[in-house]
Amino acid sequence: MSEPTTKPSLGRVLVIGGCGFLGHHVVNLLLRDWNCTVSVVDLKCQRNRRPDSDGVQYVEADITDADGLVKVFGRLRPDVVIHTASPPAQGLGAVANDVFKKVNVDGTRAVIAACQQNGVKALVYTSSASVMSNNKDDLVNANEDYPVIRGKLQTEYYSETKAHAEELVLHANRAEGSDLLTAAIRPSGIFGEGDVQLVFHTVKILREGKDKVQVGANENLFDFTYVENVAHAHLLAARALLATHAASTAPLNHEKVDGEAFIITNDSPVYFWDLMRAIWRAAGSEKGTDHVWVMSRDMGILLGFLSEVFFGLLRKPPTFNRQRIVYSTMTRYYDISKAKRRLGYRPLVSLSDGVKRTVKWTLEQEKKTPAKS
Amino acid sequence: MGGLGEVLYYLFHPVQLRSIVQWKVWHEPVYKRDPSKEAPTLRSCFNFLNMTSRSFSAVIQELQPEMLVPIALFYLVLRGLDTIEDDMTIPVKTKEPMLREFDKYLKTDGWTFNGNGPNEKDRELLVHFDDVIAELRKIDKKYYDIIEDITIKMGNGMADYALNAEFQEGVKSLEQYEEYCHYVAGLVGEGLTRIFVQGNTANPALLDRMELSESMGQFLQKTNIIRDVHEDFEDKRRFWPKDVWSKYVDNWEDLFDPKYRTQALQCSSEMVLNALKHADECLFYMAGIKEQSVFNFVAIPQTMAIATLELVFQNPKIFYSHIKITKGDACSLMMKSTQNLRVVCDVFKTYARRIAKKNDPRDPHYLEISVACGKIEQFIETLFPTQDPKKLHAVQQVDGQETQQAQQAAQNDFWEALLLVGSVVLVLLLVSALMLGLAWYMGARFDVIFDKSAASSLRDAAKATVTTTTTLAHEEL
Numbered sequence: 001m002s003e004p005t006t007k008p009s010l011g012r013v014l015v016i017g018g019c020g021f022l023g024h025h026v027v028n029l030l031l032r033d034w035n036c037t038v039s040v041v042d043l044k045c046q047r048n049r050r051p052d053s054d055g056v057q058y059v060e061a062d063i064t065d066a067d068g069l070v071k072v073f074g075r076l077r078p079d080v081v082i083h084t085a086s087p088p089a090q091g092l093g094a095v096a097n098d099v100f101k102k103v104n105v106d107g108t109r110a111v112i113a114a115c116q117q118n119g120v121k122a123l124v125y126t127s128s129a130s131v132m133s134n135n136k137d138d139l140v141n142a143n144e145d146y147p148v149i150r151g152k153l154q155t156e157y158y159s160e161t162k163a164h165a166e167e168l169v170l171h172a173n174r175a176e177g178s179d180l181l182t183a184a185i186r187p188s189g190i191f192g193e194g195d196v197q198l199v200f201h202t203v204k205i206l207r208e209g210k211d212k213v214q215v216g217a218n219e220n221l222f223d224f225t226y227v228e229n230v231a232h233a234h235l236l237a238a239r240a241l242l243a244t245h246a247a248s249t250a251p252l253n254h255e256k257v258d259g260e261a262f263i264i265t266n267d268s269p270v271y272f273w274d275l276m277r278a279i280w281r282a283a284g285s286e287k288g289t290d291h292v293w294v295m296s297r298d299m300g301i302l303l304g305f306l307s308e309v310f311f312g313l314l315r316k317p318p319t320f321n322r323q324r325i326v327y328s329t330m331t332r333y334y335d336i337s338k339a340k341r342r343l344g345y346r347p348l349v350s351l352s353d354g355v356k357r358t359v360k361w362t363l364e365q366e367k368k369t370p371a372k373s
Numbered sequence: 374m375g376g377l378g379e380v381l382y383y384l385f386h387p388v389q390l391r392s393i394v395q396w397k398v399w400h401e402p403v404y405k406r407d408p409s410k411e412a413p414t415l416r417s418c419f420n421f422l423n424m425t426s427r428s429f430s431a432v433i434q435e436l437q438p439e440m441l442v443p444i445a446l447f448y449l450v451l452r453g454l455d456t457i458e459d460d461m462t463i464p465v466k467t468k469e470p471m472l473r474e475f476d477k478y479l480k481t482d483g484w485t486f487n488g489n490g491p492n493e494k495d496r497e498l499l500v501h502f503d504d505v506i507a508e509l510r511k512i513d514k515k516y517y518d519i520i521e522d523i524t525i526k527m528g529n530g531m532a533d534y535a536l537n538a539e540f541q542e543g544v545k546s547l548e549q550y551e552e553y554c555h556y557v558a559g560l561v562g563e564g565l566t567r568i569f570v571q572g573n574t575a576n577p578a579l580l581d582r583m584e585l586s587e588s589m590g591q592f593l594q595k596t597n598i599i600r601d602v603h604e605d606f607e608d609k610r611r612f613w614p615k616d617v618w619s620k621y622v623d624n625w626e627d628l629f630d631p632k633y634r635t636q637a638l639q640c641s642s643e644m645v646l647n648a649l650k651h652a653d654e655c656l657f658y659m660a661g662i663k664e665q666s667v668f669n670f671v672a673i674p675q676t677m678a679i680a681t682l683e684l685v686f687q688n689p690k691i692f693y694s695h696i697k698i699t700k701g702d703a704c705s706l707m708m709k710s711t712q713n714l715r716v717v718c719d720v721f722k723t724y725a726r727r728i729a730k731k732n733d734p735r736d737p738h739y740l741e742i743s744v745a746c747g748k749i750e751q752f753i754e755t756l757f758p759t760q761d762p763k764k765l766h767a768v769q770q771v772d773g774q775e776t777q778q779a780q781q782a783a784q785n786d787f788w789e790a791l792l793l794v795g796s797v798v799l800v801l802l803l804v805s806a807l808m809l810g811l812a813w814y815m816g817a818r819f820d821v822i823f824d825k826s827a828a829s830s831l832r833d834a835a836k837a838t839v840t841t842t843t844t845l846a847h848e849e850l
Contacts, residue, residue: 268744
């Protein structure tokens with residue numbers, strides 16, 4: 001069923017990182033809900049690729065190659081750029097830090113320059129809600145007025161580079177010499193099909209029989225967001241930027257989208273371990289909560305420390321560390337009123353449906369790759 | 374519960390007793406009605422109030438004078454309507470027009486009704502309804518108009534249900550369920566809000582957000598419907614919508630069959646989830662109340678409802694008995710509901726978390742229930758934020774300057790600690806060395822430890838001594 005007349009228009013849209021986890025969901029949503037021509041730039045374009053009949057143009061390019069990127073943009077001439085490219089957040093050591101810096105900061109700088117030199121109207125950047133967290137203190141119903149944690153206070157280098165890139169993007173809004181409009185989306189706890197982090201690891205914990213332990217009292221609310229909703233928010237922002245671009249007057253302050261960051265969640269914070277259990281249940285667990293052994297947070301921190309020391313001696317990355325304990329006992333949820341008001345954002349898929357879809361996909365992957373020990 | 378049983382119960386539940394004593398001793402009503410200054414008809418009205426309502430009567434009588442009589446009469450009028458609707462001995466032919474014309478009776482001096490069955494618990498109210506009518510004549514027209522308007526709407530709604538054969542068999546869809554709750558409870562919420570606003574005890578903005586008043590009524594009604602499921606089952610009434618229970622069992626009776634307990638509990642979870650969705654709007658509504666006695670009046674039933682929801686959640690007893698929150702808990706809740714919104718929010722948060730703790734991952738609505746509880750907590754945060762972004766900005770700036778120093782300090786601390794540990798170890802080593810040296814000097818043979826043959830010869834020597842000592846011991850015996 002095609003209803004081209006009812007679908008809103010976005011013109012020529014370029015998705016950077018369009019073969020990645022979030023990026024390919026953006027592409028899917030563009031094809032499903034929007035009237036537009038889609039192109040993708042990614043380092044490699046084999047995985048998560050749409051069939052040729054969908055008419056998506058795939059271009060392999062490295063965004064850290066600024067000159068090359070300008071040329072690609074010159075060929076594709078996009079109206080809208082959705083910049084989702086980013087290396088996975090999990091990764092330790094100096095090598096990963098170099099990659100974070102190179103892709104997130106230098107790459108984003110190159111994307112901005114390419115946009116400005118090719119008359120792009122709207123750039124939407126995928127930031128992260130983690131830029132507001134110092135990975136230790138709670139965030140209780142935090143909104144965009146909360147400070148972005150930078151420099152020495154930011155203990156995760158990944159978040160530091162995301163925050164830096166977000167700053168570059170938002171500064172580029174209405175910058176002199178170009179009429180590029182920009183916005184940033186800060187999703188919290190993304191999961192979904194194609195995700196090999198959150199749900200993947202949680203299912204692994206169940207398979208290893210480690211689902212008996214609960215650290216902390218499980219009274220900490222946490223925001224997890226289904227990937228399609230995050231993709232949706234990006235496109236709503238793009239539409240708003242295009243509308244602002246076409247308008248003759250600047251928007252009022254309280255309805256401004258350009259130059260703004262938006263926190264995006266499923267608008268459904270849940271107690272941290274409840275989501276874990278929902279995933280385990282969807283993955284086939286028959287257990288209730290009677291078997292659960294509650295370990296205090298302090299005990300968890302101690303064990304995490306010992307594990308770090310132990311694996312440190314073995315010179316291996318620890319399977320279990322203090323930061324994980326902190327995350328699982330931390331309250332970290334957000335108030336997304338700004339996105340609701342200014343973008344008209346509402347989650348398309350409920351948290352519970354998102355979990356079901358994602359676990360189903362994860363189990364299919366398990367079947368495809370029979371246990372290699 | 375008998376006298377002795379009660380004593381034993383409180384002996385083992387001192388907290389419960391404490392709450393009751395606290396409420397009785399420390400609860401100071403904001404207002405108290407003065408029966409000596411009341412007309413006999415009004416006194417009679419309050420008698421009926423005491424007779425017909427256990428839970429509402431006390432809070433109504435503590436309302437401020439301006440609200441007291443209109444709300445008491447509003448309650449009695451609706452109770453009168455209910456008494457006709459509820460009575461299965463009245464044939465529909467009589468019942469239906471009576472429900473539709475009930476507003477006319479309110480204007481008919483001396484109207485009474487003695488057609489209720491002898492077992493109808495509130496039949497006396499209608500037998501002496503002329504007292505209510507007499508008092509209705511005296512209240513301000515602005516209040517009377519509201520009472521009349523709601524009576525017309527509710528009477529017609531009830532009349533429609535009385536005629537609807539399908540409904541008499543039991544509620545079918547979720548929409549029907551909510552519509553029913555609207556007629557019997559949502560409308561009460563609407564009427565009360567209008568009375569409060571007229572009496573300047575609530576924010577007029579509530580009139581533009583009628584869905585909040587609706588939620589107040591829906592939350593209470595749905596909670597009662599869940600709790601009373603067994604009682605209603607025995608009375609052959611069914612308010613749980615078929616669209617919901619038929620997902621879990623084939624026949625309504627199966628819900629009460631121990632064989633299907635798991636399914637029944639899952640079904641009740643869905644009902645609880647449906648009710649929980651109103652909780653945040655109830656809190657929002659209460660934020661619009663401007664007067665303490667009115668706040669108490671609206672807050673007490675709400676906290677009782679969230680506590681009842683927690684009680685019935687994952688509780689198989691609802692399918693074979695009638696459960697209620699304990700008297701002690703009720704007193705504690707009343708105490709907390711007669712203070713301010715913040716305390717009431719704390720009650721909601723506490724019970725939301727308790728519900729979350731009872732939640733079972735195997736329940737089909739597990740995550741949705743968790744989301745509903747989280748939503749309550751999040752909404753409370755919007756009313757009373759725990760964090761202030763301005764302060765966080767300030768703290769961050771200070772921290773930014775201080776981290777360098779702090780890190781330096783931490784570094785220093787680390788080295789100091791290392792030094793301390795190092796010196797302790799050194800001292801221990803020294804002392805050990807000293808003691809070993811001294812032992813060696815005195816003749817200890819450390820070489821034995823490393824020399825096997827020497828060790829075995831030493832062992833033989835030791836054995837020899839043992840045998841000699843034992844033989845010696847025997848000889849001594």
